[in-house]
Amino acid sequence: MIPAFVVISCSDGCIRPTAEELENFGTPDFTIYNAGQFPCNRYTHYMTSSTSIDLNLARKEMVILGTQYASETKKGLFSVMHYLMPKRGILSLHSGCNMGKGGDVALFFGLSGTAKTTLSTDHNRFLIGDDEHCWSDNGVSHIKGGGYENCIDLSREKEPDIWNAIKFGTVLENIVFDEHTREVAGIEDGIKEPTATFSACFGAAFIMIHPIKYAAMLVEKMQKHGATGWLVNTGWSGGSNGSGNRIKLSYTRKIIDAIHSGILLNANYIKIDVFGLEIPTDIEGVPSEILQPMNTWSDKNGYNDTLLKLAGLFKKNFEVFTNYKIGEDNSLTEEILAAGPNL
Numbered sequence: 049m050i051p052a053f054v055v056i057s058c059s060d061g062c063i064r065p066t067a068e069e070l071e072n073f074g075t076p077d078f079t080i081y082n083a084g085q086f087p088c089n090r091y092t093h094y095m096t097s098s099t100s101i102d103l104n105l106a107r108k109e110m111v112i113l114g115t116q117y118a119s120e121t122k123k124g125l126f127s128v129m130h131y132l133m134p135k136r137g138i139l140s141l142h143s144g145c146n147m148g149k150g151g152d153v154a155l156f157f158g159l160s161g162t163a164k165t166t167l168s169t170d171h172n173r174f175l176i177g178d179d180e181h182c183w184s185d186n187g188v189s190h191i192k193g194g195g196y197e198n199c200i201d202l203s204r205e206k207e208p209d210i211w212n213a214i215k216f217g218t219v220l221e222n223i224v225f226d227e228h229t230r231e232v233a234g235i236e237d238g239i240k241e242p243t244a245t246f247s248a249c250f251g252a253a254f255i256m257i258h259p260i261k262y263a264a265m266l267v268e269k270m271q272k273h274g275a276t277g278w279l280v281n282t283g284w285s286g287g288s289n290g291s292g293n294r295i296k297l298s299y300t301r302k303i304i305d306a307i308h309s310g311i312l313l314n315a316n317y318i319k320i321d322v323f324g325l326e327i328p329t330d331i332e333g334v335p336s337e338i339l340q341p342m343n344t345w346s347d348k349n350g351y352n353d354t355l356l357k358l359a360g361l362f363k364k365n366f367e368v369f370t371n372y373k374i375g376e377d378n379s380l381t382e383e384i385l386a387a388g389p390n391l
């Protein structure tokens with residue numbers, strides 16, 4: 049049995065045919081069988097849990113078993129888009145997207161929980177979508193309707209647009225009203241030590257062809273349209289477990305504002321060791337001392353050890369991609385490698 053909230057989430061995310069269209073609908077482009085909590089057989093070869101999402105591109109069918117996660121249908125379709133779109137020269141992206149009043153478009157890449165929804169929802173800009181987009185020669189369009197926001201510590205002051213979006217008809221998932229009756233663990237419960245997670249294209253779970261192919265398309269589109277790329281920390285700063293804090297959302301928003309305004313193109317930068325990242329020395333509204341990560345760590349040896357450890361993990365992670373050649377030469381892979389950490 050599928051709970052109503054799963055159905056609502058799916059129909060909100062997809063284009064709903066009108067009654068007239070339904071009369072002569074013909075053969076669907078794709079058929080999804082979602083069996084809700086009915087499990088898969090975990091004793092099947094390669095099955096590691098009682099949840100499975102099986103996709104058959106030739107039959108144009110998907111079977112979802114053993115999960116009531118509301119987004120599973122649309123995330124499954126996201127994988128299908130990662131197969132179909134690149135074939136048409138369109139780049140599919142795990143990103144949020146918004147547009148400034150002058151028509152400038154920004155994409156926000158990141159794994160789940162890294163603030164695609166939070167930052168693409170910006171009072172001064174138009175929201176295109178929070179999670180799944182396509183970049184074609186005609187511009188950026190969103191794949192799914194609706195938005196999926198992490199509600200931990202949500203407040204009217206800090207995130208007014210998202211706060212106001214919660215009204216009748218909103219589906220709340222994994223929400224605990226009363227700590228005493230809580231049955232599910234919170235997303236961050238039980239996490240003691242942050243672990244480095246690498247996910248190609250910020251969405252390894254969804255991509256269908258080699259990640260370098262998506263990377264090549266991204267490079268081509270960024271060069272063609274003169275887009276700039278920025279790495280913004282929306283996560284931890286100032287130490288590993290037991291010390292440090294998550295960067296304040298208000299500071300992150302100021303950093304994003306400075307990027308949108310173009311002011312950072314002419315700022316002063318300091319290059320950090322190992323990763324070679326260039327970090328602006330000043331951003332209006334953000335304390336300068338938090339911009340350089342080393343300043344925020346009281347344990348300087350801990351900082352250097354962690355920097356080297358992370359650089360090693362980066363290099364190791366990329367090893368599996370280095371043999372893939374794209375185009376006549378291997379230059380794109382070489383360029384990506386050159387931009388990585390220098391040990």
Ligand SMILES: Nc1ncnc2c1ncn2[C@@H]1O[C@H](COP(=O)(O)OP(=O)(O)O)[C@@H](O)[C@H]1O
Pocket residue numbers: 158159160161162163164165166167178196197198199200281282283294295296297298300
């Ligand atoms: N500095 C920060 N920048 C962005 N988000 C932050 C920051 N600190 C905390 N958060 C919180 O992190 C969460 C990000 O979740 P969300 O935007 O739903 O991520 P995603 O859309 O990438 O899955 C939100 O609850 C947001 O309030």
Ligand SMILES: C=C(OP(=O)(O)O)C(=O)O
Pocket residue numbers: 119120123158159160161164165178179196
């Ligand atoms: C969790 C989801 O996406 P994300 O956290 O990447 O925004 C989702 O849309 O189901």
